[in-house]
Amino acid sequence: MSPTTLAHAIVAGVLLGCFYALMALGFSMIRSVTRALNLTHGDLIILGGYLGYWLWIGSGLHPLFLVPVAAAALLPLALGWQWLFQRLREPKELSSLVLTFGLSLFLQNGMLALWPGEYRLIASEALTASVSLGGLTLNRGRLLVAGLALAAVGSLHVALGHSRWGRAVRATSVDREAAALLGINVDQATQSTFLLAFALSGGVGVLFATLHYLSPSGGAELTLLAIVLTIWSGAGHARSVLGAGILLGVVETLTLLWSGPRWRELIVALMLLGTLLARAGGLVPRRSR
Amino acid sequence: MPRGGLIATGLVGLALILLPPLSGFHPYYLYLVSTGLLFGTLATSWNILAYAGQVSFGHAAFVGLGGYGAALASLHGLSPWAAIALGGGLGAAGAVIIGLASGRLQGASLALATLAYAEMWRAIAQNWDEVTGGGAGLIGIPALPTLPWPSPDVSGGRAGGYYLSLALLASVLAVFAGILRSRLGLALAAIREEEERAGLLGVHPLPWKLLAFGLSGFWSALAGGLYVHTVRVVEPDLVFSLHFSILPLVMATFGGVGTLLGPAGAALGLYLASELFLHPYVPAFHQLPYALALIVVALYAPGGLGTLFRRRRHGAA
Numbered sequence: 001m002s003p004t005t006l007a008h009a010i011v012a013g014v015l016l017g018c019f020y021a022l023m024a025l026g027f028s029m030i031r032s033v034t035r036a037l038n039l040t041h042g043d044l045i046i047l048g049g050y051l052g053y054w055l056w057i058g059s060g061l062h063p064l065f066l067v068p069v070a071a072a073a074l075l076p077l078a079l080g081w082q083w084l085f086q087r088l089r090e091p092k093e094l095s096s097l098v099l100t101f102g103l104s105l106f107l108q109n110g111m112l113a114l115w116p117g118e119y120r121l122i123a124s125e126a127l128t129a130s131v132s133l134g135g136l137t138l139n140r141g142r143l144l145v146a147g148l149a150l151a152a153v154g155s156l157h158v159a160l161g162h163s164r165w166g167r168a169v170r171a172t173s174v175d176r177e178a179a180a181l182l183g184i185n186v187d188q189a190t191q192s193t194f195l196l197a198f199a200l201s202g203g204v205g206v207l208f209a210t211l212h213y214l215s216p217s218g219g220a221e222l223t224l225l226a227i228v229l230t231i232w233s234g235a236g237h238a239r240s241v242l243g244a245g246i247l248l249g250v251v252e253t254l255t256l257l258w259s260g261p262r263w264r265e266l267i268v269a270l271m272l273l274g275t276l277l278a279r280a281g282g283l284v285p286r287r288s289r
Numbered sequence: 290m291p292r293g294g295l296i297a298t299g300l301v302g303l304a305l306i307l308l309p310p311l312s313g314f315h316p317y318y319l320y321l322v323s324t325g326l327l328f329g330t331l332a333t334s335w336n337i338l339a340y341a342g343q344v345s346f347g348h349a350a351f352v353g354l355g356g357y358g359a360a361l362a363s364l365h366g367l368s369p370w371a372a373i374a375l376g377g378g379l380g381a382a383g384a385v386i387i388g389l390a391s392g393r394l395q396g397a398s399l400a401l402a403t404l405a406y407a408e409m410w411r412a413i414a415q416n417w418d419e420v421t422g423g424g425a426g427l428i429g430i431p432a433l434p435t436l437p438w439p440s441p442d443v444s445g446g447r448a449g450g451y452y453l454s455l456a457l458l459a460s461v462l463a464v465f466a467g468i469l470r471s472r473l474g475l476a477l478a479a480i481r482e483e484e485e486r487a488g489l490l491g492v493h494p495l496p497w498k499l500l501a502f503g504l505s506g507f508w509s510a511l512a513g514g515l516y517v518h519t520v521r522v523v524e525p526d527l528v529f530s531l532h533f534s535i536l537p538l539v540m541a542t543f544g545g546v547g548t549l550l551g552p553a554g555a556a557l558g559l560y561l562a563s564e565l566f567l568h569p570y571v572p573a574f575h576q577l578p579y580a581l582a583l584i585v586v587a588l589y590a591p592g593g594l595g596t597l598f599r600r601r602r603h604g605a606a
Binding site for chain 1: 344346391396397398400402404405406409411412416526531532534535536538539542572575576579580582583584587588
């Protein structure tokens, strides 16, 4: 294996990892604020992608303009999901998995009925050109997506760390009851988290559709990815999700370099299985009792 | 069981036995109800595991292992009966392996581990072209032979497949009824309610849990083997489909986890309602009943979920 191939794989892995982090953020935010695990996460990304594809075919606009439209389109769903999640019984993690597993089936079938037939891709020429950077040839779309991911993670990091809203969200995720006792509007913090997470998923979906073919059942793999990153990143800070994403991206590209592209899905499933078995203590880091 | 319930169960059973001649051996309805019966088998075997407090999100793994095992054995010249039994063994082994690996996992972690396990097998079936035929799968699986008794009308073709599905459901119900009345049932209930305390009282949890995994995997895989010999093709997205993980969970949860007949009844009811009443009119939303059933249980009817989760409700988590 030549050094250039290796360098290329690592750079590609980092770019991929930034995108993975962006895809996982919504899942991780909802988990940290409500303890609920949303198995429809990947399906929502795919839904955003289909909406973007549909608008792109209809309007011919640059895909980037469609990102906010798809993001806005998922906001009503955010309210519906929040309504359902509020009513879940203890233990919340397992109940949320059961509920969203069923909803995932429903979303996948809806998408299959609306967009049947072959797989779809937003094949915009604006994004497929290659760029040469320090001797490495990279895809412009992937660079752009990685840049957007960094910008999103950065602004979320700043907003969570340095704003009233961020303080409220952080307090709610550390201890909901205590935060409410201290006069923090936990319902508002929860609702804004759902809205933001769903908007992110819808927008990410459009970006996903410019890089990968959409299929109605493709969301499951994205959900597994989001779960792996959320477990790896522990407490769910935006920057640790980014770190986990980059780690996963590099591990994946290096493994694929060694094994060939056939076994991509297997690697993701094994990562999740291995992570869970290694952390038999539980998904959430134990708080002091 | 109260007398009313017993009578109703008997009537449903009788109706299911008489359905083929009464429907004039209608191929479509027989196919539909036998698929419903297979889902009943699947929901009941999911329930055996849930009775021990283990919530699986990956029963597609066992259905798929049974399906592929039976298909490959059949295509290599084994008789379909032996092939289906072999597939059942493969599914049981696959279930014991994940049970062993995830021995210390509980609740949400176990659910996610089984989900990943099913995805793992799907990815293997999808890409191991030399053995599984990759994404295109395997075709030309022989049909089930017609039994000499009682007559080709009843023991061959769609009616034969129908009666086999009914017999499979009856056998898994008999096994579960036996479990509920035996020491095994007590041990599984003890593990569900308080795993650590069960261990202290001398019920070492692991062997019992593995037995529950094995039984559950075996019957799910038999259903998978029977299914591929009915449709006569096998593809990764057909037998390792998320459907086979989600639907048994929905059906058993809706029917009442831990009850003997609830999961099978819910399976037949939900499946037939979805296929007969919704599929012809609103194909896009024909799976709405499953989503609604889950929402109703999760939000308003803790009877199903509640019994399963009782252990944790007053726990320290």
